[in-house]
Amino acid sequence: MMRGPAARSAAPFLVAAAIVALTVMALAGPRFHDDVPDADDTRGMLDVRKVQLDHEGGTEFTVITFATWKVPTLWDRGNAFVLLDTEGGAPAEYFALVRSTGRTLEGSLWRVRHGRADRYVRRLTIRRKSGKSVSIAVPIKSLKFGRSRESYRWWVSSTFTGAGCRRTCVDRVPDEGSMEQWRPGMSPTPTTSPSPSDGSSSSG
Secondary structure (H helix, E strand, O other): OOOOOHHHHHHHHHHHHHHHHHHOOOOOEEEOEEEEEEEOOOOOOOOOEEEEEEEEOOOOOEEOOOOOOHHHHHOOEEEEEEEEOOOOOOOOOOOEEEEOOOOOOEEEEEEEEOOOOEEEEEEEOOEOOOOOOEEEEEOOOHHHHHHHOOEEEEEEOOOOOOOOOEEEEEEOOOOOOEEEEEEEOOOOOOOOOOOOHHHHHHHH
């Protein structure tokens, strides 16, 4: 059994693997949106209120929570993930991870390799716009896409273990399905696609 720093460093990736596996059955039709709200439906300080996607001049995901939080509080307790499906018809091929080192937030991009250890791709730029948010810049050019793929799907998950979350609390946005975004330069005007989960709600 791993103990100490080794166990702490492995924990986010074990949780990420579980999140990727669980979303296989949760995928529904894609939807195009820049702002995706979420209900107050999960315990812990990383209950997500909204995810904003800024794709003008770059691609940046901003995860906004209901509660205010500080970087040291998340060390070994909380993480945020942006999961990216670039091939279609399968779970995520990549995930962006935001974790606390105790003093600062650290971002990284990983390639999901089912049945094998995930592969580190690159470091990501992280910034905070407020005490309730974290923004993750994901260079789309760093991702590999399936043949003829003009868009990608994405969804966000947060995990937290602490007060009120003796077992890891997981929030997912959207609660079901995924969002779809055109690859840069593929289409200037995304349109809304209907989804079986539109108009429904469930716990994150």
